[in-house]
Amino acid sequence: MEYISGEIFTENGFIKGYLGIENRKIIDHGNSNPPKKPICKGLIVPTFVNAHTHIGDSFIRKKNIKLPRNIEELVAPPDGLKHRLLKETSDKEIIGGMKESIDEMTKTGISHFCDFRENGLQGINHLKKALGKTNISPVILSRPNQLTYNKEEINLLLKNSQGIGLSSILDLEYSEIEKIAKHTKKMGKMFVIHASERIREDIERVLDLKPDFLIHMNYASESDLIRVKDDNITIVICSRSNEFFGLKSNINLFSKIGIDIMLGxxxxxxxxxxxxxxxxxxxxMTGIFSIENLLNMITYNPRKALNLDYSILDLNSSNEFMVLDKKTLRALYIPRNQR
Ligand SMILES: [Zn+2]
Incomplete structure (x- = not known):
C-alpha cells in the first residue's frame, strides 16, 4: 500500500490525515501520520469537474481570428460566427480541436465535464469520437438542430445524451422550449439553459421549465436569485468568458444569498x-471566497448538481482524488492518470 498525506478536502471542509492507496483506489484512511513515508504530500481533493464547456469550438482558438466581443454576433444560434465556422469546417478539424481540449482537461485533474453539444446528433457523435478511450467522463447535454419542437429529434438526442442544454429562452419560441423541456423531464433526463447572460430574462419563465441548473445569471436581480435559491438550483458562472464579452456576474449578491456556485x-x-x-x-477578481468555497465550486457542488455522488473518505470508491500543491493548487499527483 502507498500513502498520500496532508489535508483531506471532505464535504465538510479540510481534515488533517492520510489516505492509503492500492491499485489507484483508497483502501485506508486515518487522521494521524501515515504508517510509512507518503509518496506525495499536499491538499488531497476530489478530481475537478468543469461544469460548463462547449469544446466543439476548440478549433477556432487556433485560427487567430479576431472574434467579435458580442454574444449575438459570435455565439447566438443559428447565424453567429461560431455556427458559421462549425458548418464550413471538416469533421476532422472539429474533432482534432476537441481532442486537444480533452487532453488538457485530463492533464489538469478534471475527471468530469459537462459539455453543451451543439449540432444535434452529429455534435454528440463528434464528441464521442474525440473521447475515444480517454479516462474522462462527459456529461453530454445535446441541442436540437431544429428551431421547433420535434418529438422524434428529441427522442433521438435523449437516447444518445444525458439531457438537453439550450442557449436561452430568447433564442427559440417559448412554447417550443416548453415542449422540449417537458419531454426531457418526462424521460428523466437533465434540462439546463443559459439565463440572463446579456440582459435580464423573466425568471418565472426560466424556472417554469424546471431546469436542473442554470448557466450565467449575470443580469439576475436580487429577487431573481432568491427565487433560484428557493428552488435549490445551482448556477454555473464563467467569469473569463463574461470578461471577454464585457459582462460580469454579481458575485457579491450570489454570495450574500448563498447561491451554490459551480465553475465552467x-x-x-x-x-x-x-x-x-x-x-x-x-x-x-473577487477576493471574497475562502479556498474551501472555491474548491467546492469545482468538486462537490458540480457533483451534486450532475448527480455524480462521491465521498473522498469512502473506501474502495472510484479513483476520483488527487493531490494538489498547497500554494499553487497545481496537481502534483493524479492517481487515475497513472498507468
Ligand atoms: Zn455556454
Whole structure:
C-alpha cells in the first residue's frame, strides 16, 4: 500500500490525515501520520469537474481570428460566427480541436465535464469520437438542430445524451422550449439553459421549465436569485468568458444569498478548458471566497448538481482524488492518470 498525506478536502471542509492507496483506489484512511513515508504530500481533493464547456469550438482558438466581443454576433444560434465556422469546417478539424481540449482537461485533474453539444446528433457523435478511450467522463447535454419542437429529434438526442442544454429562452419560441423541456423531464433526463447572460430574462419563465441548473445569471436581480435559491438550483458562472464579452456576474449578491456556485470555462474558442485557471481568475477578481468555497465550486457542488455522488473518505470508491500543491493548487499527483 502507498500513502498520500496532508489535508483531506471532505464535504465538510479540510481534515488533517492520510489516505492509503492500492491499485489507484483508497483502501485506508486515518487522521494521524501515515504508517510509512507518503509518496506525495499536499491538499488531497476530489478530481475537478468543469461544469460548463462547449469544446466543439476548440478549433477556432487556433485560427487567430479576431472574434467579435458580442454574444449575438459570435455565439447566438443559428447565424453567429461560431455556427458559421462549425458548418464550413471538416469533421476532422472539429474533432482534432476537441481532442486537444480533452487532453488538457485530463492533464489538469478534471475527471468530469459537462459539455453543451451543439449540432444535434452529429455534435454528440463528434464528441464521442474525440473521447475515444480517454479516462474522462462527459456529461453530454445535446441541442436540437431544429428551431421547433420535434418529438422524434428529441427522442433521438435523449437516447444518445444525458439531457438537453439550450442557449436561452430568447433564442427559440417559448412554447417550443416548453415542449422540449417537458419531454426531457418526462424521460428523466437533465434540462439546463443559459439565463440572463446579456440582459435580464423573466425568471418565472426560466424556472417554469424546471431546469436542473442554470448557466450565467449575470443580469439576475436580487429577487431573481432568491427565487433560484428557493428552488435549490445551482448556477454555473464563467467569469473569463463574461470578461471577454464585457459582462460580469454579481458575485457579491450570489454570495450574500448563498447561491451554490459551480465553475465552467464556456466556449473553448475563448479560453482553455482548464478549470483551475477559471478558479484563479475568480479568486483574483473577487477576493471574497475562502479556498474551501472555491474548491467546492469545482468538486462537490458540480457533483451534486450532475448527480455524480462521491465521498473522498469512502473506501474502495472510484479513483476520483488527487493531490494538489498547497500554494499553487497545481496537481502534483493524479492517481487515475497513472498507468
Ligand atoms: Zn455556454
Amino acid at each position: 470555462t464556456d466556449n473553448a474558442m475563448l479560453n482553455t478548458p482548464n478549470i483551475l485557471d477559471e478558479l484563479k481568475f475568480l479568486k483574483n
